Structure formats: structure tokens, C-alpha cells
Amino acid sequence: MRLLLVPALLVASFVFAACGESGDEAGRLVLATTTSTRDSGLLDRLLPIFEEETGCRVDVVAVGTGAALELGRNGDADIVLVHARDAEDAFMAEGHATRHEEFMVNHFVILGPEEDPAGIRGQDAAEAFRLMADAGATFVSRGDDSGTHEKEKSLRALAGLEECWPELLESAQPMGATLLMADEMGAYTLCDSGTWLSRRSKLRLVALVASGAGLRNPYAVMPVSAEKHPSARTDLAEKLAEFLISKRAQEMIRAYRIEGERLFTPTRLEERGN
Amino acid sequence: MELFAEGIREAAGLIVSGDALVWDAAWRSLWISVLAVLLAGLVGVACGLGLALVRFPGRALLIALARAGMNAPTVLIGLLGYGLLSRRGPLGGLELLYTPWAIVLGEFVLALPIIVTWTQGSIRKLDPRVFETAITLGLGAWRRVLVYLSEARLAISLAFLTAFARCFTELGIAMMLGGNIKERSRTLATATALETSRGDFARGMAMSLLLLGIGIAVTLALSLLNARRREEER
Numbered sequence: 001m002r003l004l005l006v007p008a009l010l011v012a013s014f015v016f017a018a019c020g021e022s023g024d025e026a027g028r029l030v031l032a033t034t035t036s037t038r039d040s041g042l043l044d045r046l047l048p049i050f051e052e053e054t055g056c057r058v059d060v061v062a063v064g065t066g067a068a069l070e071l072g073r074n075g076d077a078d079i080v081l082v083h084a085r086d087a088e089d090a091f092m093a094e095g096h097a098t099r100h101e102e103f104m105v106n107h108f109v110i111l112g113p114e115e116d117p118a119g120i121r122g123q124d125a126a127e128a129f130r131l132m133a134d135a136g137a138t139f140v141s142r143g144d145d146s147g148t149h150e151k152e153k154s155l156r157a158l159a160g161l162e163e164c165w166p167e168l169l170e171s172a173q174p175m176g177a178t179l180l181m182a183d184e185m186g187a188y189t190l191c192d193s194g195t196w197l198s199r200r201s202k203l204r205l206v207a208l209v210a211s212g213a214g215l216r217n218p219y220a221v222m223p224v225s226a227e228k229h230p231s232a233r234t235d236l237a238e239k240l241a242e243f244l245i246s247k248r249a250q251e252m253i254r255a256y257r258i259e260g261e262r263l264f265t266p267t268r269l270e271e272r273g274n
Numbered sequence: 275m276e277l278f279a280e281g282i283r284e285a286a287g288l289i290v291s292g293d294a295l296v297w298d299a300a301w302r303s304l305w306i307s308v309l310a311v312l313l314a315g316l317v318g319v320a321c322g323l324g325l326a327l328v329r330f331p332g333r334a335l336l337i338a339l340a341r342a343g344m345n346a347p348t349v350l351i352g353l354l355g356y357g358l359l360s361r362r363g364p365l366g367g368l369e370l371l372y373t374p375w376a377i378v379l380g381e382f383v384l385a386l387p388i389i390v391t392w393t394q395g396s397i398r399k400l401d402p403r404v405f406e407t408a409i410t411l412g413l414g415a416w417r418r419v420l421v422y423l424s425e426a427r428l429a430i431s432l433a434f435l436t437a438f439a440r441c442f443t444e445l446g447i448a449m450m451l452g453g454n455i456k457e458r459s460r461t462l463a464t465a466t467a468l469e470t471s472r473g474d475f476a477r478g479m480a481m482s483l484l485l486l487g488i489g490i491a492v493t494l495a496l497s498l499l500n501a502r503r504r505e506e507e508r
Contacts, residue, residue, distance in 0.1 A: 030372060030453075039472055044456075059372055061453040075361040076371060176473030188305045199473060231369075 050247030143170025281479025322393025335381030352450030
């Protein structure tokens with residue numbers, strides 16, 4: 001029997017430890033978002049304030065935009081925060097969300113080696129893709145239906161490129177790892193400015209195309225509808241959406257900087273009389 | 275080589291500074307995998323014994339299934355678990371998805387076939403005289419089973435260690451069912467994957483070294499415990 005005592009005590013102590021983990025709170029909200037949003041560190045700043053105000057806990061599940069929307073479609077997320085306008089519109093049209101609130105924006109940059117063999121520096125974004133295809137330049141694509149991948153596809157379509165060129169490689173990895181791949185290969189890639197700013201000190205890549213309306217990258221939040229998914233906590237999700245467009249959160253977004261650079265620009269300050 | 279040096283330096287830094295997030299993840303990895311293996315051990319040893327000692331139709335099929343189950347990819351277990359625990363799934367009402375308990379469940383499924391297979395195999399492989407002696411001694415069924423288990427304990431304890439090693443370092447289940455939520459369901463393995471995907475290879479290396487270190491420490495501790503018990507028995 002002594003043989004059984006040790007495992008029994010172990011189980012008891014572990015169950016005890018585990019119960020401490022769940023804790024008690026007013027509610028638990030699952031926020032599905034993208035890896036680039038999480039990696040920017042902004043949510044770590046914003047969410048604790050919301051949690052304190054409401055007593056509700058927010059669990060952040062970070063996946064690609066495509067997967068985040070899928071979690072919303074299955075009712076496994078209560079609110080989604082993504083950046084791919086067309087996919088968001090489809091999500092709204094299917095009735096999965098109660099509302100669509102754009103609340104901040106940054107932009108995409110096309111990165112590449114200093115030598116810039118395809119000569120895209122300073123060009124328009126779509127023109128840059130045409131030049132890369134013509135030159136057969138190596139381009140590392142996310143290839144994972146992320147917001148960044150969606151933007152790349154729309155820029156390629158805008159450039160009139162119906163097919164990928166052979167030197168376009170799909171990494172199927174998150175942004176940080178994709179940047180390292182492009183860096184190692186001396187290739188071009190498309191990146192959101194937040195990830196780029198937080199990573200560039202470790203990379204040899206340089207920003208070659210960094211402005212233009214075609215590179216705008218708006219982020220939106222959508223509470224999942226309880227009508228469609230009865231178990232979704234729409235009331236709490238609505239509160240979080242309200243919080244993100246509130247003056248307080250918008251000012252925090254404006255103030256958030258990494259290495260002296262602002263990562264996101266709030267889009268809801270002016271309409272609130274500021 | 276620079277990466278290794280940097281990784282080891284960073285690992286030492288994480289341990290010395292007591293980085294709260296890393297230790298939080300390490301502790302969660304440990305309790306989840308130990309709990310999963312112990313639960314799988316309770317069920318698995320019982321099933322293994324049954325499969326080894328009781329004749330019934332379909333037994334060979336069940337044994338083959340358990341052996342095949344050792345090949346189950348963790349991502350497949352993760353996907354099946356997701357289908358089960360999703361709010362749309364049959365167990366959705368329990369709201370276990372994206373909690374550590376979901377990982378315990380998945381790792382239980384991962385560990386079970388290992389323990390069933392090894393228990394069944396090691397009991398079958400016992401010297402036939404063990405069975406004869408136990409019966410000749412007129413022991414009750416319960417005492418006989420304890421004798422068999424005691425004779426097969428080396429193989430069974432190795433099964434527990436193998437199951438622990440797989441669960442502790444496992445990534446697919448923890449990622450899919452736990453969701454890698456900071457301070458809630460992040461394990462050392464998902465934290466390592468996170469740092470690597472962010473492109474911070476040194477920190478990823480540091481965490482995987484920590485994962486390796488804790489795994490080795492647990493294995494060594496259990497082996498020592500075993501060795502000491504054998505000493506006492508002599």
C-alpha cells in the first residue's frame with residue numbers, strides 16, 4: 001500500500017495546485033487575434049486596464065487572421081481582432097458578429113536587401129510586385145491566409161499578376177520567422193510595420209516601399225453574435241469593443257512606442273471630439 | 275555556434291533571474307504532464323492487465339489498436355480534442371477548451387496507449403513460473419495481480435517515464451487545446467515555439483534547454499528513487 005501512497009499524494013497536491021489556476025472571476029472572454037497583434041505587445045498594455053475595470057478576464061489566443069475568424073465562426077472565440085478587410089466583410093455578411101469596429105491602423109512595408117536587385121525602392125506597392133515578378137526576385141510569402149498574406153495577394157492582383165512567379169516561396173510561418181528567412185536568403189518580403197519596427201535592429205533587411213494608400217493596414221474588432229452562437233459572451237465582448245474605441249484606449253494606442261517609434265495610429269480619436 | 279553560446283547564456287540568465295513567465299510555464303508543463311501520466315497510468319495499467327490476463331473476443335484487436343495508438347500524431351489528438359471540446363462539439367458545454375484541463379485530457383490520450391501496450395506486453399512476457407507460483411500459493415486474485423505488477427515493475431516504470439517524456443515536451447496538443455494563453459495555458463513547449471516563431475532564437479533555445487533540463491532532472495530523480503527502493507529490498 002505504501003506503493004500507492006506516493007502517487008496518491010502527488011495527485012492530491014497537483015489537483016490542489018491546478019485548482020489555484022482557475023480562480024474566480026466575473027467572466028472569461030476569449031479574444032482570437034493575430035500573431036502580429038500579440039507580438040507588438042500592445043494588448044499587454046490595454047487588456048489589464050479593461051480587466052481591472054470590468055473584473056472580466058481576457059484570454060488571448062493568437063493565430064493567423066484566417067484561423068482567428070474560423071474560431072469566431074465555430075463560436076470558440078467571443079471576439080475577434082484581425083486585419084483583413086475582405087475576410088472581415090465576409091464574416092459580417094455571414095452574421096457571425098454584432099458589429100465591426102475599426103479602431104487602429106498601421107501600414108505594410110515591402111522589405112528587401114540593400115542592393116535591391118529588382119529596383120523597387122520608392123515605387124508604388126503594386127508596381128513593386130510587378131518589378132519583382134519581372135526580375136524573378138526571391139520573395140518570401142507568408143502563405144498562411146494571414147492578414148499579411150491577404151494583403152500580398154491583393155497587391156499581386158492589383159499588379160495584374162495572375163500567377164505566382166517561381167521565386168515566390170511560401171514560408172507558412174509567422175511574421176517573425178518569415179523575416180528571418182527573408183533576411184538569411186537576401187529575399188524580399190511584405191511585413192506589417194509593427195513587427196518590422198520591433199525586429200529591424202536584428203536584421204539586414206531594409207524598408208524599400210513604405211508608403212502609399214495601397215499599404216494601409218487597418219485593424220478591426222468584431223464581437224461574436226450570441227444570436228448565432230448562443231454560448232458567446234456577446235455582452236462582455238461588446239464592452240471590450242467599446243473600450244477599444246474609447247478615448248482612454250485610443251490615447252494609449254497613440255502613446256504606445258517601441259524604440260521610440262509609434263506602432264499604431266488610433267482611428268477613433270477625432271470623431272470623439274478631439 | 276554563436277547561437278548555442280547565446281542560448282546557453284540566456285538560459286542561465288532566465289534561471290538565475292527567475293523570469294516569472296518562464297517558471298510559470300515550466301510549472302504548468304510539469305503539473306499538466308504529471309497529472310495526465312498518473313491518470314493514464316491508473317486507467318492504462320488496469321486496461322493492460324485486463325488485456326494480458328483475461329481472454330475475451332476482440333482482445334487481439336484492442337491490443338493492435340493500443341499499439342497503433344502510440345503512433346497518433348499530437349496534432350491529430352489536438353484536432354480531435356478541438357472537435358470534442360469546441361463550443362459546437364459534444365463536450366462544448368464543459369467550457370474546457372483553452373484551459374490547462376484540455377491539455378491534461380489530450381496528453382492523457384497521448385500517454386494511454388504507451389502504458390497499456392507496455393503493461394500488457396510486460397505481463398505477457400513474465401516467466402510462466404510466476405503465474406504458477408502465485409496460483410500454487412493460493413493467493414487471491416487481487417494479491418496475484420499485485421505480484422504480477424511487482425514482477426513487471428521495471429518495464430511499467432519505463433512506460434511511465436516514456437509517457438512523461440512525450441507529454442512534457444509535447445507541442446501540438448498544448449497549442450491546439452490550450453491555445454498558448456499567457457499565464458493560463460502556456461507551457462514551456464508552446465512558449466519555446468512562440469519565441470522561435472517570433473524569430474528570437476536565443477530565447478527559444480534557452481527555453482528548450484530548460485525543457486530538456488527539467489525532463490532529465492525528473493527522469494533522474496525517478497530512477498534514483500527506484501534504485502534506492504531496490505537497495506532497500508535486498
